[in-house]
Amino acid sequence: MRLDYALFDQHLVSSREKAKALILKNQVLVNKIVISKPSFIIKEDDQIELIATNLFISRAGEKLGAFLENHLIDFKEKVVLDVGASKGGFSEMALLKGAKKVLCVDVGKMQLDKNLKKDKRIECYEECDIRAFKTTEKIDLVLCDVSFISLYCILEAILPLSNEFLALFKPQFEVGKAVKRNKKGVVMDKEAILNALENFKNHLKTKDFQILTIQESLVKGKTGMLNFLSISSEPEIKSLAIGKFDGLHLGHQALFKELKDPKALLIIEKKHYTKGYLTPLKYRAKLVGMPLFFVYLEEISQLNALDFLELLKKKFPNLERLVVGYDFKFGYQRQNDALFLKEHFKESIIVPEVKVQNISVHSKMIKLALSHGDLLLANKLLGRYYEVCGEVISDQGLGHKELVPTLNIKTKDFILPSFGVYASLVKIKDQIYQKSVSFIGNRLSADQNFAIECHVLDAIIENPPKKLALRWVEKIRDNMHFHSLKELKNQIQQDILMAKEILR
The missing domain is CATH 2.40.30.30 (Riboflavin kinase-like)
Incomplete structure (x- = not known):
């Protein structure tokens, strides 16, 4: 097992991101020897010790790390803009997740961690209001953690910069002054918070953006509840995977790896399915970290193959890459398979069968394992x-x-x-x-x-x-x-x- 996974599995850290940070900063001992590679393979009888545990430079990094444990957001080789960078907690996490470069913008000065300032992947813009910020860089992802200002005030500045955003929604700056607060300024009216979120969501729609995920921060702020908002432009999807994706298992994950941004999943679902799920729909949306679109099986099962292709092109006019599993079948009486797509579509990827212990990874095999109480097998097939x-x-x-x-x-x-x-x-x-x-x-x-x-x-x-x-x-x-x-x-x-x- 990898060292960073072992730290998390043994409950020595709260997230794999924190494990990676500890290892890279030479704060982990294996058999009394400092190990600096997260991918270092350990044995069952190896002794793991931590020299230090509090290595994120701010609580912002802990908040983002906890969010990313359950949401798949790709940072690899991306140029990231950190709005309201402060000490650089979000920036540090972005680098740990593989960002190529981070642009740190903040109205304050002398706040960014000195080690981050020295990092060649960091560009620091101090005493800079995001509304006056200009760059020639193509920004792939915007992170936003601002205080004492509403997100509404900066939307016009940040929305043109990227198609993908992750922002902290702070009720104390979004609900208005008339809403009830305690002595510390914490908003106590939960209904007002929900209304503010809904209003913000609707406002984004007028700008051709949508909220993909609303997730309460697992690490609390000093001034009460915080919500992470994963925001994306109304998608011009170019890369699409098709399937039911109930298990989000190793087989499905193999499909996801073949997707390229901007990407999405097309989920084929039965209209009145009541047998239960490995991953119910609302949890699926949280875990995959990309837009989900749905079609009902009953509505497409009578289509011939060409009509199905026409449906895809109409729903996703900019589609360039299609990803399906080796056993994907579609159309009337499931007469057409993945090879038909390959013949008729510009770029079709057919992902081969994934096996674990010579067992084909399928949701039905996981369900069978669960029905027998074989969690060891089920977890191996899931990859979690x-x-x-x-x-x-x-x-x-x-x-x-x-x-x-x-x-x-x-x-x-x-x-x-x-x-x-x-x-x-x-x-x-x-x-x-x-x-x-x-x-x-x-x-x-x-x-x-x-x-x-x-x-x-x-x-x-x-x-x-x-x-x-x-x-x-x-x-x-x-x-x-x-x-x-x-x-x-x-x-x-x-x-x-x-x-x-x-x-x-």
């Missing part, structure tokens, strides 16, 4: 831990007084693993993933009701969150019936020990 998100509901069972404290979860639209007990990782609010043990199934020894319960290991959760994300790591045992509370307690303690062993 299988994750389920849900709401925390009030305690349904015996609770911490009789057994151990648990968070009870209600999910919607997710396919769930087979009934039993699992070693897991849970993310609560803005925290990093914590080790846990989770149960799913009917409580055979209690009220017979279905439940998903998560016990966080070696931690006390005083204020239960409203939502959480649960990663399923490995199955410990099947669901069982116990004849007494004592017997159940003993088994739970064994489950906890087994989970700790798996997650150590």
